[in-house]
Amino acid sequence: MVQHPVPPGGRFDGALHRLAVRVYHEDTDATGRAYHGAYLRWFERARSDILDLLGIDQRKAIEAGEGFYVVSDVSLRYRAPALLGDIVVIETACEFARAASSRMIQTAVQDGVTLCEANVRVGFVGPDGKPKAQPLAWRNAFASIISDTERK
Amino acid sequence: MVQHPVPPGGRFDGALHRLAVRVYHEDTDATGRAYHGAYLRWFERARSDILDLLGIDQRKAIEAGEGFYVVSDVSLRYRAPALLGDIVVIETACEFARAASSRMIQTAVQDGVTLCEANVRVGFVGPDGKPKAQPLAWRNAFASIISDTERK
C-alpha cells in the first residue's frame, strides 16, 4: 500500500490561519521575482483552505445553484519580493463575517519578513450575480474564527 | 506572402490609453466568471503596452541590469463580472510619474459598464531590488501622457 503524500493545506493557530506555499516557476516572471499577481492566487488558496477547514463545500454550493463568494475589493501592499524556491507563509485573519460580506486581512511572510499585505472584502452572490446573505451555517462557521478583539 | 494578423496592442486617445482584451477560458474560473486575479494580468498588459508605445524597452533594461518596474501597491474594486468571450477594454490614465514612483488609474470596461477599477502605484528598482530613480527619458516619456488636470 503506497503512502499518501503530505496533503496540501493550512491550519489554524487560534484565530489565525497559516498556509505555506512554495514559489514555483509558474509564479515568477522575467524580473526573477514572484509576479505581483501570484499573491492573489496564494491568498485565494488560503481562503479556500479556510472554507474547507470550516466544512464549507464551495463546489457543492455552486453546483446546487446556492451561490458563491466573490472578491468585491482588495488592496495589496508589496514590501519585499518572493523568489523562486522560497517558502512563503500566508497568514489570514478574518476581521468580520456579516450576512452580506466578510473581510480578511492576509499577509505573505517569509522567514519573519512581510512580503505583501492584503485587505480583502468578500461578498456572497447567487447564480444571477446578485448579492445575497451567505448561508447562516457558513456565517456561524466564520464567527468561530473571528479574533476576540474584533468580536467585542 | 502571408498577411500579418492584427498586432495586439492598444492606443492612446489623448492621455487615455485603451487596450481591448478578450476573456478566454484561461481567465475564467468555476463560478463562470473571470477570475478576480485575471484583472491584474490585464492591467499589466495595458501598462506594458504603454511602455512599448512610449519606446521604453523593459526587456533591454532588465538584461542590461538597469532595473525594472515593480508594483508597490494596488487597490482593486470589482463592480460587475466579465464572462467568457466578453471583450473588455482596459482604460489607463497616468496620474503622475515622479522619479521614484508613478500612479496609474486603470478601469476595465465592457459596453460602457465598469467592471473593475484599479489604483496602481509602480516603483522602479535596480537588480538588487532597491528603489532607484527611473531613467529620465522614461520619466519624460510618461510626462507626455499625464492628463492636463494633473500636470497643473
Add this chain to the structure above:
Amino acid sequence: MVQHPVPPGGRFDGALHRLAVRVYHEDTDATGRAYHGAYLRWFERARSDILDLLGIDQRKAIEAGEGFYVVSDVSLRYRAPALLGDIVVIETACEFARAASSRMIQTAVQDGVTLCEANVRVGFVGPDGKPKAQPLAWRNAFASIISDTERK
C-alpha cells in the same frame, strides 16, 4: 465619441488561422523566457478565436447545458524561446473535424522562426463529462476551414 481600441482577435488566411499575441510579464518566468505553460494558453486563445469567427458561442452552449469542448490530448515541441515583449503569431490549421473529435495543428512563430509546435485533439462533452457529438452546425462550420489536402 471615443474610438474603440483595436479589437483582439485573429483572422483566416485561407484555411490557416493567425492570431498575434504579445509576451507579457504574466507569461514569463525566472529564466527570462515565456513559461512553457503559456503556450497552452495562447493556443487556447487561438482555438477560442476560431470558434468565435465561425459563429460558435461557447458560453451560450455551456449555459444552455449543451456541452463544451475539452482537450483530450496534446503534444508540444518547444524549439526556441519567446521573450518578454515578443510578438508571437499563433497559426492554427484544423486537420479534421469529426462528430466526436477534432484535431488542430498549432504553431507559435516569431519573425519566421518556429518557437513551438502543437498537435491538439479536442473532443466535445456534455455537462456530465461524457463524450457526445458536437452540434452539426458547429461541425459543418469547422468543415469550412479544413485544408483542401485534408478534405480529399
Add this chain to the structure above:
Amino acid sequence: MVQHPVPPGGRFDGALHRLAVRVYHEDTDATGRAYHGAYLRWFERARSDILDLLGIDQRKAIEAGEGFYVVSDVSLRYRAPALLGDIVVIETACEFARAASSRMIQTAVQDGVTLCEANVRVGFVGPDGKPKAQPLAWRNAFASIISDTERK
C-alpha cells in the same frame, strides 16, 4: 512561538515521487473543471520539488549563470476531469537522466483514478539558451531515483 504550517512538498516512495495538490479557483475554468493548462503547472511543481529534494538549487544556478532546465517536449493525455476542491496526487518517475536530457513520466491521480498522463522531456541550457550538459552532481542525483527496470 507560533507553529509553522505544514510545509508544501512531496516525498519519494522508492523511485516514485508523489506530490499532492489541491484544485483552487485559480486552476478551474468556466466549464467547471480544472483548466487543461493547470496540469502543466502541477507537473512543474512536482519536478521542482524533486530538484529541491535532490539538493539541486535552481535559483542559485540561474543567478550564477550556470543555466536552467527547459521543457523540450511534452505530451499530455487527459482522461478525467479534476474539479474544484479535489486533491490530486502528482506521481513522477524519472525514466532516464542523461547529460543532455532527462525524461519524466508524470501522472495526475485522484482517488485511484488517472486524470492525466504526461511524458516530459527536459533539457539543460546555458544562459544563452544553448544546450549544455547538466552539472554532473545533478545528473548523479537524478541517477539515484531512476527505477531499477530503467537502469538495467
